[in-house]
Amino acid sequence: MNGVQQPLLTLSKLTKIYGSLLANDSINLEVFPGSIHAVLGENGAGKSTLMKLAYGSIQPDAGQILWKDKKIDYWNTAVARDLGIGMVFQHFSLFETLSVVENIALTIQGPKKDLIDRIRMIGADYQLEIDPTAMVNSLSIGQRQRVEIIRCLMQDLKLLILDEPTSVLPPQHVQALFDALRKLQKDGVAILYISHKLEEIRELCDVATILRDGKVTGKVDPNKTSAQELATLMIGRTIPKIERRKSDNKSKNPTLNITNLNIKNPDPFGADLKDLSISVFGGEIVGIAGVSGNGQQELGRIISGEDIKGDLEPSAIEMFDQSVTRKGVIERRDLGFAFVPEERLGRGAVPSMTLSQNSLLTAFKKGMLKNGFIQGDVVTKFTNKCIKEFSVKASGNGATANSLSGGNLQKFLVGRELLLEPKLLFLSQPTWGVDVGSANEIRQKLISLRDNGVGILIISEELEELFEITDRMYVLRSGRMSNSMNTSEVTPDAIGEYMIGEEREGANNAIAV
């Protein structure tokens, strides 16, 4: 890109404040046509906020936005779209009960028939095929992303913004996405690519702006910068490597044993579970990989006891050699089970309640109740201990859950469950949306827990995380569970192939436990 060329989009001294949090601090950024520009930063750095400002979903508190060097006074999503900016959201903005073409018709003009033809054409052109008449609720996550991209392509697209697009894709599909993006690049479209995945950015992007704590810490050519340097710009300090020995404390009997689970989902938009078997022993960390939408939610609720199906065999779900199929959440916790859900606010914690009250939520059997009366001092002591031991940054036990950052709230929730001294711990997406430092602390804690003989089960969409800390892995796809695999004996690519269902012969050497 020659330097005389005019930038397409210029963000100048853009600032956004949320209450006391400076989410974006005087950010400068220029995007040129035909450039794939990465915005790199860890969770909580301010990437999403910046993209919402660029797209017009939110208004800046200071700073300007210029399009082709012309200042734009009123900037909202309609203006942005008219100028040719398209955004593919991290959590898609599609309507489940409408079809693909109906969803697209909400923003693109034209009779339905024409839209259907255009959808098919663009799909073929960019290898993002999709059936225009399909209902969105029947589509997989990857397919939904295609709808979002096609929707952007159907306008006169000049700049495409993608927010963490590969977090929902199996490794193999990442390449297909990159191919489509490179084609766009050749057509002169500019791309803003938000991610925290260093290797992807080095592979795809020609320039990267790095954000940390709301500020720009660097603008580099990722091809000329090492992963180490990028990481340092992103995080600002060195993160200790995870210490792990091989697990040598494995228990004789499984702490969790699920056998041949078959569940028909009453929710028409949900997944069924088919013939699912999985086991977790004490002293090991087991991971379940898979793209979301393949039954993770349903499986999670069955394991936790939030969903109880009366028609299952008693032996279908066993914990500590006892049948828990008919047992509720509290009974399972009494046996030594604890659980951190993927949804922090609204499920793991009550957003408007204090940390003390949220302790009471699941830890009430830790001396917090006497004859049904709440013992406030016990609750306070527990909460303060949790805050201290797990380095939760909060103003005190009276802080409300929704006042904590994602990472700190997650540390609190993990801490709360760990203080229940479980023998079996289940975590769903344990470090989603959590900053690198906190994520690291959480993973470290899990390893030491494992070393103490606790059985840990993790469902995660982050393959890297699973490879970092698990001893064994399963893959969940379309409600079916693969055989168990030892983490040290399998590669991310092989797992990826399981995830999309292309099992090579020879890859079927999975070791049954």
Next chain:
Amino acid sequence: MLLQFERRDTPSKSLIFATPFIAITITILLSSIMLLIQGKSLQTTFFSFFIEPFESTYALSEVFLKFGPLLFIAQALAIGFRAKVWNIGAEGQMIMGAILASSIPVYFIDSESVFLLPTMIFLGAIGGMFWAGIAAFLKTRYNANEILVTLMLSSIALQILYYLLLGPWKDPMGFNFPQTVMFQDAALFPPIIFGFRLNYSLIIPIIFTIFVWIYMEKRFGGFQLTVGGLAPRAATYAGYSANGAVWKSLLIAGMAAGIAGMSEVAGPIGQLQRSVTSGYGYSAIIVAYLGALHPIGIVFAAFFLSVIHIGGDYALVTADLPISSVHIFQGLLLVTYLSSYTLVNYRFKPRKAKVKEVESNLT
């Protein structure tokens, strides 16, 4: 839109206290405007509503007579509302409590037993709980919306009442009016001051209030209900029974309404007749909200609304105001309260720049 609200970081505690007063002030303002439009005297009206109820001991006793059932039912409804269980059928539960309780004096008119009243209280509770229990059953078993079910049940209860009053329970000496015989003294609550209608049934809601306060503030059960209302998925995650919350909320409300209904027939009315509820079931909803769904707040709100109701009775005569004005006042109170409550969680933030909306998409 001109008005724009921005979520606060932490809810404003001070505004939780202030909002009932803001609501009352605005309601009085709006009502005054309406009175002036109708050409009524503001002075006389205010006098009727806010002075007359306190002028005589009798008037004050009437205020407390209204206070009892309003307090009782509102406390129980508030528990349910906090758990997001919407019981709109307290009227019907009152009726069924009154009916069941009345069965004793109707069939045992000559009894002077000291067990009459306790039995009637018990039956009143059972009647209300049974009626509310139907709604709980339909909700937990069939996922039927409790707002509609409790309402429908109220209408059905009314028909049952009419049937009994015009049929098997009609007082043969009652000139064909739809009413039962007058109950014997042993089936009535003794009055607190001789000659006044205010009776000792007032003790029950007062004790109940204390229990409610303890329950919601100090007991785990109250905590569980609150969690269920604030974050149902968190309640499920914690293992709290959603069905249990529905049953608890409705049965408590049914019990309260049922006993309240019984207190009416065993008190000021002295028999079973058509107007046994006096709209308490709906007024209690307003009391519950105006009291910010808090046991202490409800005490004040119930008292305030009792004054308004009695004041309304006086205003009918003194200021020539139709009785519907009290209903309108109540409705306005709730509307203004709900509007002002926003300020607790949101900050007022007027729009800065005008934004171009997407009308072209809608062609």
Next chain:
Amino acid sequence: MMPLEFFLAGTMSAATVFLLAALGELVAEKSGMLNLGVEGMMAISAAVGFVVTYQTGSHIIGFMVAGVAGIGVSMVFALVSITFLANQVATGLAVGILGLGFSALIGKKHESLTLTAPDTIHIPFLSDIPLVGPVLFQQNIVVYLTIVIAILISFCLNKTRLGLAIRACGENPKAAAALSYSVVKIRYGAVAFGGLMAGFAGAYASTIYTPLWADGMIAGRGWIAVALVVFGTWKTGRIIVGAYLFGMVSLGELVVQSFGVAVPSQLLSAMPFIVTIVVLAIISSDRARLRLHAPYSLGETYDGSEPQ
């Protein structure tokens, strides 16, 4: 007319009260707004409609003004629940109480007066078909117009861009806002339409169906209309069927009398409510179907905060 024809024709007319209100509530709910104030809106419109029709002698003017009254009350609901972000259930109840209170005030002086209902319209040829003719084609104009409105609503919701936008707001208001749709404007509009229809329903009840006004005359029909939307799983066709079912039930007294069965009148009066509960339980227990058809964000307050 033979008794059966008379009964069935009466059913159409009775159903129209339910249908008008239910159709309006359908549109409001499709946009995500649960307006429980229908009973109050119908009550105030019944009073307004009667007074205006009586004073002006014109049903048309009466309907218009009643419609405006309905819109007015619904705007209070919209203001408090959309702009002031209050809980929709409580707000709807409050507005309903307000409507009921005002209706008594407005109608007081016109109690027990009567009007003459407009003539029925006999559609040529069709109305001469035995049985079906008198029932379907000898109705007053509002009955016919209601059917037309029902068809228009179905068309609009399912085939037009406006309908798409309304459904989007009811399904996922945050996503709709992300696409630059003014959720606030669309919801205000949908609620206003609901108010208009409730206004027509009330006016019809007091000026045509039983051309008199009495305090409390709506007698729960507004609530049944709300229930009808659930029965019909938010589909126009089913709501029409449900409305006619209830029209029949509400005329149950006639049927029973003609058979000479001695049933207490109170049981017959309670019938519509009993039937409502039963049907509600049956329909609601099919949670999968409800999830499929109920607007996903129904009753949830949208405060314009950005998608997380």
